Amino acid sequence: MSVLERLRGQLVVSCQADPGSPLRDSYIIGRLALAAELGGAAGLRVQGFADVQAVRAVTALPIIGLTKTDRNDTDVYITPTSAEAVRLAELGAEIVALDATLRPRPEPLQNMFAAVRAAGAQVMADISTLEEARAALDAGADCVGTTLAGYTPYSRALTTPDWDLMDELRAAGLPFAAEGRISLPEQAAEARRRGALFVVVGSAITRPDVITRWYAQALDG
Numbered sequence: 001m002s003v004l005e006r007l008r009g010q011l012v013v014s015c016q017a018d019p020g021s022p023l024r025d026s027y028i029i030g031r032l033a034l035a036a037e038l039g040g041a042a043g044l045r046v047q048g049f050a051d052v053q054a055v056r057a058v059t060a061l062p063i064i065g066l067t068k069t070d071r072n073d074t075d076v077y078i079t080p081t082s083a084e085a086v087r088l089a090e091l092g093a094e095i096v097a098l099d100a101t102l103r104p105r106p107e108p109l110q111n112m113f114a115a116v117r118a119a120g121a122q123v124m125a126d127i128s129t130l131e132e133a134r135a136a137l138d139a140g141a142d143c144v145g146t147t148l149a150g151y152t153p154y155s156r157a158l159t160t161p162d163w164d165l166m167d168e169l170r171a172a173g174l175p176f177a178a179e180g181r182i183s184l185p186e187q188a189a190e191a192r193r194r195g196a197l198f199v200v201v202g203s204a205i206t207r208p209d210v211i212t213r214w215y216a217q218a219l220d221g
């Protein structure tokens with residue numbers, strides 16, 4: 001069974017800590033991953049070589065690996081190069097997530113996908129629109145994720161999951177994972193009802209600073 005098949009209908013927990021977070025430590029990311037596994041996660045989404053390595057060392061759950069790289073020459077920041085994608089696969093990520101938006105990029109998507117496949121991994125193409133999903137799947141992605149919806153200048157800016165994009169993807173018969181601003185269990189279930197292959201939740205489970213801010217702001221009046 002392919003690793004994507006194993007994730008069908010399941011929850012993937014994104015375990016990431018950004019620079020400046022008190023949780024920014026690969027040991028802690030490994031602990032977050034174990035807590036997610038204990039709670040029933042079927043897969044993990046992990047950023048950076050050190051964190052992928054740390055998580056691979058403590059769990060056999062499938063890992064969706066990515067890097068976040070700020071570059072001067074492009075706005076593409078999720079796994080922008082095939083060298084990074086291949087390294088993630090070598091460190092044990094069964095799936096590599098990469099930016100598949102239609103913005104100018106350092107390397108053509110086809111090259112990236114071929115490199116990931118040659119390294120023995122599958123591709124999750126992070127997109128922000130239906131058009132990008134079509135292009136990524138035409139170019140050979142194994143699935144797309146709604147990860148970047150709301151994070152490109154031309155996609156709908158929302159505070160909720162992008163339900164309309166999920167409906168468009170489903171209507172077009174395109175295999176997609178739901179990701180981005182899923183903050184409640186009911187929303188995860190709703191994404192599944194709307195056709196998501198699997199559902200990725202990050203901040204609402206693994207970013208306590210963000211969750212605290214939701215509560216603090218609610219009390220601010």
Ligand SMILES: CC(=O)N[C@H](C=O)[C@@H](O)[C@H](O)[C@H](O)COP(=O)(O)O
Pocket residue numbers: 014016045066147148151179180181182200201202203204
């Ligand atoms: C846009 C972007 O860079 N998203 C990143 C992709 O890996 C992560 O920062 C998000 O936490 C992840 O997508 C999960 O989303 P949420 O934290 O909203 O559940």
